[in-house]
Amino acid sequence: MSKIHVSTEINGDQVxxxxxxxxxxxxxxxxQLGLTGAKEGxxxxxxxxxxxxxxxxxxxxxxxxxxxxxxxxVTTIEGMADGDALHPLQRHLLxxxxxxCGICTPGVLVAAKALLDKNPDPSEEELRYWLAGNLCRCTxxxxxxxxxxxxxxxxxxxxx
Amino acid sequence: MRYVGVNSFADAxxxxxxxxxxxxxxxxxxxxxxxxxxxLVEPDxxxxxxxxxxxxxxxxxxxxxxxxxxxxxAELGEDAxxxxxxxxIVEAMELIGSTQVQGRATLVGNLCNASPAAxxxxxxxxxxxxxxxxxxxxxxxxxxxxxTIAPGKTSLAKDEIITAVCLPRQQKNxxxxxxxxxxxxxxxxxxASAAVNxxxxxxxxxxxxxxxxxxxxxxxxxxxxxxKALVGSKLDDAALEQLSMACSAACSPIDDRRGTIDFRxxxxxxxxxxxxxxxxxxxxxxx
Numbered sequence: 001m002s003k004i005h006v007s008t009e010i011n012g013d014q015v016x017x018x019x020x021x022x023x024x025x026x027x028x029x030x031x032q033l034g035l036t037g038a039k040e041g042x043x044x045x046x047x048x049x050x051x052x053x054x055x056x057x058x059x060x061x062x063x064x065x066x067x068x069x070x071x072x073x074v075t076t077i078e079g080m081a082d083g084d085a086l087h088p089l090q091r092h093l094l095x096x097x098x099x100x101c102g103i104c105t106p107g108v109l110v111a112a113k114a115l116l117d118k119n120p121d122p123s124e125e126e127l128r129y130w131l132a133g134n135l136c137r138c139t140x141x142x143x144x145x146x147x148x149x150x151x152x153x154x155x156x157x158x159x160x
Numbered sequence: 161m162r163y164v165g166v167n168s169f170a171d172a173x174x175x176x177x178x179x180x181x182x183x184x185x186x187x188x189x190x191x192x193x194x195x196x197x198x199x200l201v202e203p204d205x206x207x208x209x210x211x212x213x214x215x216x217x218x219x220x221x222x223x224x225x226x227x228x229x230x231x232x233x234a235e236l237g238e239d240a241x242x243x244x245x246x247x248x249i250v251e252a253m254e255l256i257g258s259t260q261v262q263g264r265a266t267l268v269g270n271l272c273n274a275s276p277a278a279x280x281x282x283x284x285x286x287x288x289x290x291x292x293x294x295x296x297x298x299x300x301x302x303x304x305x306x307x308t309i310a311p312g313k314t315s316l317a318k319d320e321i322i323t324a325v326c327l328p329r330q331q332k333n334x335x336x337x338x339x340x341x342x343x344x345x346x347x348x349x350x351x352a353s354a355a356v357n358x359x360x361x362x363x364x365x366x367x368x369x370x371x372x373x374x375x376x377x378x379x380x381x382x383x384x385x386x387x388k389a390l391v392g393s394k395l396d397d398a399a400l401e402q403l404s405m406a407c408s409a410a411c412s413p414i415d416d417r418r419g420t421i422d423f424r425x426x427x428x429x430x431x432x433x434x435x436x437x438x439x440x441x442x443x444x445x446x447x
Contacts, residue, residue, distance in 0.1 A: 004163060021163035021206065022196060044194045046347075048260055057234065057263040063193045064264070065186070067163050068208060111259065132346040133258020 008069045010035070011079030019066035026050045028066035029076060037077035037106040041135070048134035051107035051114075052076045058114040060133075077106035080113065088151040089113055096147035100138035108134045112148045120156055124149060161196075165208040169294045169323050172207050177296055177319035179205050185321060186210070187229050188266040190257065191273045209321070218242060225327040233262040246327060247442065248336030248355055248435075252283035255340060258347055268322050274308045275349075277375035281308070282355035283338040285372040285382050289327045295320035308379045334359040335442025337435040340374070341427050343418065350375040351419035354407065354431040356439040358390065364445055366390045371403070371436070376411040376428045383410045386432060395440050395447060403436060404429030 003018040010033070019028050026043075029035040029052070041047035043062050050061040053075045061076075080087045086094070089109050099105045108131065115122055115130045122130070127148060128141075136144060166172045176183045181204025186192055195201040209215060215230035218239050225242055233253045237243060243250045256265050256279050268291070270280040284304040291307060293300050296319055304325075309315050316322070330336070340353035353374035361367040371386035385406035393399035413424035437447060 021161050024193065043197055045190055045257070045261055048258060051260055054263075057232070058260050059263040060258075060260040062197075063190050063261070065163070065189070065193070065208075067165075068186075068189070068210070070165075114259075129346065130259050133260045 004067045006067055006070045008071065009073040011075055017066070021065070021067060023066045024062050025052070025054075025064040025066050025069055025074070026061040029061060035076050035078050038110075039103050039106060041103060041107075046133075046135070047104070047107075048111060048131075049104050049107040051110040051134065053110065053114055056117075058111055075110070077110055080109060087113070088154050089116075089148065092147040092151035092154070093144070096143050096150065098139055098143040098147040104134055104136040104138075108136070108144055108148075112151075116148075116152055116155060120152060122152065161203055161206055163206045163208065165211050168212055169209070169321055172209060172212075172321050173294055173296060173319055175205065175207060176321070181205065183207060183318070185272070187215075187272075188232060188264040188269040190261050190265040191269060220329075223329060225329070227267060227325040227327065229268040229322060229324060230266060233257075233265050233267075234259075236267065237262075242327075245330040246283075246287060246336055248338040248357065248439065249280065249283040249287055249289075249327070252338035252340075252355065253280045255279045255338075267325050271304060271307055271325075272314055272316075272322065274310070274312050274314050274379075276311055276378055276380065277350040277353070278308075278380070279338070279340060279350055279353065279374070281380045282353055282372040282374040283336065284325070284327075285380055286338075286355035286357040286370040287327060287330075287336055288357075288370060289325055291322045292324045292326055293320050294323045299323075301326065305380070305382055311378055331359055333361075333443050335439045335444075337438035337442065339431045339435045339438075341419075341431060349418075352376050352411075352413070352424045352427040352431060354428055354435045356390075356432060356435040358436070358439045358443050358445075360440075360443045360445050365392055365394050366440070366445075369436075371407065371432055373407060373410065373428050373432065376413040376424050378412075381410050383407055386410070390436060394445065395436060400433045400436065404433050407432040 039049040041049035045060045045063040052061045184203040186208040215228040336357040338355040340350040342348035355372040369387040369390040373381045389402035407429040411425040415421045
């Protein structure tokens with residue numbers, strides 16, 4: 001069976017790849033394009049560790065076929081920092097010790113950014129529901145929530 | 161497995177008709193990709209319908225909403241007009257999965273996956289929603305109620321495809337609601353669920369009702385006796401008691417560790433009463 005040729009945009013760059021019909025976007029990102037930030041936790045859309053956005057919409061990349069992103073715009077965790085300058089979300093998760101093993105962190109960051117892009121001033125409840133699909137087995141979530149709320153306040157220009 | 165992206169429903173029908181092996185449709189993909197991964201399905205041909213013009217659109221006329229088959233839960237929730245008119249349907253869809261799943265999952269996918277516990281389906285059934293189907297002989301419309309015939313099975317022929325969900329415009333003095341029970345607060349599968357859609361008469365009593373139950377039978381139920389219990393009432397205790405009994409009487413659930421038969425049967429009645437109260441208030445009624 002011949003592979004499928006796909007051209008897409010990832011973090012603003014035009015990218016072309018060949019994939020098998022049953023290859024997920026997560027497999028393509030990690031195994032072909034060397035973008036290993038998105039993690040495979042469950043592979044069935046339950047854990048959120050593989051979160052990316054496709055055309056601005058937060059999705060699990062394990063539930064997207066590589067072939068489906070033809071002509072789309074994908075963003076991953078690798079597109080979040082500006083060169084060496086971390087995004088405020090990244091900085092506050094580090095400063096707030098909101099990660100231990102780190103497997104869930106890229107997905108949490110991508111998901112949190114997707115929320116703040118849509119709603120720069122979410123309530124804690126909105127944030128907790130939004131991140132309900134990002135499982136973390138280390139932190140107990142509290143530090144993640146606090147760090148994202150602090151980053152959101154900074155991004156709104158409020159003093160912490 | 162071969163993968164084809166089509167640009168029209170007619171092309172999808174042709175492909176399905178000529179394919180000797182098993183076909184599956186990719187709309188959202190949140191069920192299909194999991195089933196592929198777990199080896200539960202082994203299709204020979206996977207047809208992506210997301211690039212067909214119009215499938216991501218919600219259109220509205222004087223008589224109905226027409227919801228495209230690739231409209232995601234997140235997109236459904238962002239349609240303020242639809243949400244104001246059919247809050248029960250939108251809330252039911254938004255209960256499915258995480259934010260990430262909402263970015264992909266679709267109403268029609270939830271329907272065609274044919275799970276007895278599908279959250280969106282009771283709400284669609286109580287709203288008397290219909291689906292438009294294209295096949296080799298042309299177009300037809302059927303009630304959402306008649307799509308699922310058994311767990312995992314639909315009434316569609318091998319070469320038929322759903323092309324849109326058609327939702328009637330909600331009448332004045334009417335309201336709908338959907339509630340489910342899950343053991344947690346988020347991201348779980350319904351143990352029992354109920355949807356109620358009510359139209360009130362001028363005197364504030366229930367003029368007509370549709371009551372639907374999920375996860376308590378092999379397919380979603382439309383319970384006529386439950387609707388009858390509400391008609392003519394203002395949801396007094398006696399009417400709610402009748403509603404609850406009619407719902408419980410209609411249940412024939414499975415027994416598993418997520419919910420026993422007794423629990424599911426009782427819970428369906430309780431949820432129907434609570435959903436009826438919400439629908440009643442949304443319709444402008446006062447309790």
